[in-house]
Amino acid sequence: MIDFSQPTPVILSEVRQLTPTRRELVLNMGPQHPSTHGVLRVRLTLEGETVIACDPVIGYLHRGVEKLGESHRYAQFVPWTDRTDYVAAPSNNLGYVLAVEKLCGIQAPERAQYWRMIMAELARLASHLVWLGTHALDIGALSVSLYTFRDRELILDIFEKFCGARLTTNMMEIGGFSREIPPDLPEMVREFCRYFPKAIRQYEDLLTENPIWLARTKGVGIIEPDVAINYGLTGACLRGSGVNYDVRKAMPYLFYDRVEFDVPLGTHGDVYDRYLVRIEEMRQSIRIIEQCLEQVPTDGPLMAYESQYVIPPHKNVMTTAEDMQRHFIWVIKGFSPPKGEVYHAVEHSKGELGYYIVSDGSPIPYRLRIRSPDFVNLQSLPYMAQGAMLADIVALIGTIDIVLGSVDR
Amino acid sequence: MDWQRLLVSYFVGFVLLNVLLGLMAYMTWFERRVLARMQHRVGPNRTGPFGLLQPIADGIKLLAKEDIVPANADRLVFLVAPLLSFALAPLGAAVIPFGETLHLFGLEIPLLVADINVAVLYVLALGSIGVYGIILGGYASGNRYSLLGALRSTAQVISYELVLGLSLVGVFILAGSLSLQDILREQQRALVIGPLTLPNWYILSQPLAFALFLIAAVAETNRAPFDLPEAETELVAGYFTEYSGFRFSFYFLAEYINMIVVSLLAATLFLGGIDGPFVDGVWWLALKALFFLFFYVWLRATLPRFRYDQLMGLAWKVLLPLALLNIGLTGLVRLWGIGAL
Numbered sequence: 081m082i083d084f085s086q087p088t089p090v091i092l093s094e095v096r097q098l099t100p101t102r103r104e105l106v107l108n109m110g111p112q113h114p115s116t117h118g119v120l121r122v123r124l125t126l127e128g129e130t131v132i133a134c135d136p137v138i139g140y141l142h143r144g145v146e147k148l149g150e151s152h153r154y155a156q157f158v159p160w161t162d163r164t165d166y167v168a169a170p171s172n173n174l175g176y177v178l179a180v181e182k183l184c185g186i187q188a189p190e191r192a193q194y195w196r197m198i199m200a201e202l203a204r205l206a207s208h209l210v211w212l213g214t215h216a217l218d219i220g221a222l223s224v225s226l227y228t229f230r231d232r233e234l235i236l237d238i239f240e241k242f243c244g245a246r247l248t249t250n251m252m253e254i255g256g257f258s259r260e261i262p263p264d265l266p267e268m269v270r271e272f273c274r275y276f277p278k279a280i281r282q283y284e285d286l287l288t289e290n291p292i293w294l295a296r297t298k299g300v301g302i303i304e305p306d307v308a309i310n311y312g313l314t315g316a317c318l319r320g321s322g323v324n325y326d327v328r329k330a331m332p333y334l335f336y337d338r339v340e341f342d343v344p345l346g347t348h349g350d351v352y353d354r355y356l357v358r359i360e361e362m363r364q365s366i367r368i369i370e371q372c373l374e375q376v377p378t379d380g381p382l383m384a385y386e387s388q389y390v391i392p393p394h395k396n397v398m399t400t401a402e403d404m405q406r407h408f409i410w411v412i413k414g415f416s417p418p419k420g421e422v423y424h425a426v427e428h429s430k431g432e433l434g435y436y437i438v439s440d441g442s443p444i445p446y447r448l449r450i451r452s453p454d455f456v457n458l459q460s461l462p463y464m465a466q467g468a469m470l471a472d473i474v475a476l477i478g479t480i481d482i483v484l485g486s487v488d489r
Numbered sequence: 490m491d492w493q494r495l496l497v498s499y500f501v502g503f504v505l506l507n508v509l510l511g512l513m514a515y516m517t518w519f520e521r522r523v524l525a526r527m528q529h530r531v532g533p534n535r536t537g538p539f540g541l542l543q544p545i546a547d548g549i550k551l552l553a554k555e556d557i558v559p560a561n562a563d564r565l566v567f568l569v570a571p572l573l574s575f576a577l578a579p580l581g582a583a584v585i586p587f588g589e590t591l592h593l594f595g596l597e598i599p600l601l602v603a604d605i606n607v608a609v610l611y612v613l614a615l616g617s618i619g620v621y622g623i624i625l626g627g628y629a630s631g632n633r634y635s636l637l638g639a640l641r642s643t644a645q646v647i648s649y650e651l652v653l654g655l656s657l658v659g660v661f662i663l664a665g666s667l668s669l670q671d672i673l674r675e676q677q678r679a680l681v682i683g684p685l686t687l688p689n690w691y692i693l694s695q696p697l698a699f700a701l702f703l704i705a706a707v708a709e710t711n712r713a714p715f716d717l718p719e720a721e722t723e724l725v726a727g728y729f730t731e732y733s734g735f736r737f738s739f740y741f742l743a744e745y746i747n748m749i750v751v752s753l754l755a756a757t758l759f760l761g762g763i764d765g766p767f768v769d770g771v772w773w774l775a776l777k778a779l780f781f782l783f784f785y786v787w788l789r790a791t792l793p794r795f796r797y798d799q800l801m802g803l804a805w806k807v808l809l810p811l812a813l814l815n816i817g818l819t820g821l822v823r824l825w826g827i828g829a830l
Contacts, residue, residue: 105633107633107634107637108633113725114725115723129637129641129797129798216793219793219794220713220714220716220792220793220794220795221791221792221793221794222524222528222713222789222790223527223528223790223791226528226529226530227528227529230529286791287793290792290793292714292792292793292794292795293793295795295796295799296793296794296795296796296799469796469797469798470637470723470797471717471723471794471796471797472796473723474723
């Protein structure tokens with residue numbers, strides 16, 4: 081039992097930060113600050129411009145998404161996943177629906193799986209574009225952000241065509257997709273795949289060999305491979321240090337074992353390597369999308385049918401009594417997955433995104449836990465900030481690639 | 490007839506100041522339009538044709554805004570600092586020759602406000618004093634971001650002032666004078682190298698000094714990629730974080746006027762100022778200055794920002810030795826009188 085009558089124990093490092101010596105300055109960066117990517121607050125102790133201590137404070141965007149998941153029916157929670165990492169909403173949808181499908185023991189049809197891959201990779205591109213734009217903007221390269229947002233619009237147009245929404249897409253359903261793929265969508269995606277490599281070259285022209293960019297990113301924020309593993313980093317933060325771990329390769333889900341792609345790895349583990357890794361990941365995503373477009377069947381079902389866990393198709397609901405009843409029950413009461421617990425991870429643009437669900441056999445999850453990649457990755461900020469300059473802090477926040485909606489949940 | 494010359498000087502100064510203020514307002518328009526064009530945007534295009542009335546709208550907006558003084562600011566210093574910055578900025582233009590002497594109504598009207606024999610030194614001195622506006626404003630704001638911005642600015646301007654001054658020594662050696670009129674007159678002579686007849690612009694004989702001057706001038710005016718004192722992604726807005734309304738606009742205007750003055754100076758010192766093909770005149774100066782102003786915007790659209798230590802390293806470890814080398818070489822060439830230089 082915690083004795084609340086006693087004052088809360090104070091951690092020693094905090095004491096040091098709160099009472100700086102005469103040479104030190106405590107700078108409170110955020111939660112309102114142009115480059116903390118939302119509402120991250122970083123408490124810095126500075127000596128001149130050198131960072132002595134760095135203490136990220138999170139929780140300013142906490143909405144209790146996990147708790148909401150424990151009071152919503154399974155299918156009702158999908159829109160909430162959009163709102164965790166809102167720059168890559170389809171990837172979040174994917175992680176959740178795959179976890180629920182694993183729990184229920186159902187699988188979406190082949191065609192739906194391929195389209196899920198395409199959408200997840202497009203979401204990765206959209207997320208990486210936001211990351212690249214804001215990261216470059218933080219370091220001072222003004223124009224890159226506008227170029228990346230220009231190209232991200234094309235991806236959002238594809239999302240809009242596909243599901244009607246651009247940002248919080250809510251596009252994936254448990255069991256597949258309940259609406260038909262628009263007939264001109266494949267061509268739209270193909271057109272984007274033809275265009276996008278040129279755009280990547282444009283960003284690289286501005287940054288990759290720019291001496292100022294190199295000076296600002298090389299040798300900054302180095303994470304050694306063992307440290308990265310100890311911190312539990314995933315995604316580009318881990319692969320930038322040279323550790324080969326990509327959920328798509330390590331635990332293939334969907335049809336990632338049917339497509340060819342490389343996992344780019346860094347060597348030094350600094351900001352620059354993570355930049356290169358993410359740029360290369362964008363190229364690989366295009367490769368994956370192109371292969372998916374070749375392999376995806378042009379017609380066939382998009383929804384796992386004849387299952388108590390899946391919403392019946394709209395046409396049958398209107399024509400048959402059984403499906404109308406099933407639909408009614410599904411909507412009003414929800415479905416009850418078998419008892420048990422399940423963890424499913426996907427390779428989100430920021431790292432391993434895992435959904436851990438405990439089911440007690442009722443239509444509402446007993447426990448829903450989101451392992452969000454940027455929450456874990458953000459831990460490494462104080463480590464990377466040791467001895468950094470003030471200006472490096474914004475580069476480091478950028479290189480972790482955080483979205484506060486996902487960090488705080 | 491001294492009072493007459495004084496009156497003429499005042500008049501020219503008055504005209505110049507107003508032209509400069511107008512130009513400055515349109516510099517903001519120019520920057521926004523060019524930057525937008527480089528970034529696949531449109532830029533201001535709603536206020537008047539091509540958004541030409543945008544600076545006026547901005548001016549009215551800024552003047553109408555509340556003038557906020559933070560509770561823990563050093564009130565007097567906080568209020569005076571932007572005025573200091575703003576008042577000193579246009580003074581540099583006083584020594585820049587805008588043309589040959591005019592003869593109107595029996596009066597001799599020199600097209601510059603003051604022909605000082607140490608004109609360049611005067612401009613550099615003004616730059617040094619102008620920093621006080623930034624330091625005092627940042628210090629008096631009672632904000633840590635402002636303080637850091639002010640500290641950065643101090644260190645930056647002191648370092649780059651040195652490079653700026655030393656890069657010009659080569660020009661002084663060649664021209665044998667510190668007066669801008671003399672330097673200009675030197676450049677109006679033709680430079681004959683074999684069959685080629687070139688203008689004797691100092692960019693040709695002092696390319697290294699020109700490059701150094703250009704870099705140092707960008708740093709001196711706190712523009713990208715050396716805009717550390719106001720680096721918005723690190724220091725919110727740097728030294729003018731706490732300023733609002735027209736006091737904010739004073740800093741803003743000072744920055745743009747400084748850009749224009751430095752561009753005029755660069756055009757006069759290295760590109761022959763009013764000298765040009767066909768008819769010499771102020772239009773050549775304007776064109777050359779416009780090139781530099783475009784260059785400023787171009788840099789801002791293209792380059793990331795330096796880090797503080799890299800900025801200082803660049804000044805002291807790279808630019809300063811190069812400037813000294815340039816002085817040495819120029820001195821030797823001058824001493825031995827090699828070639829037409």
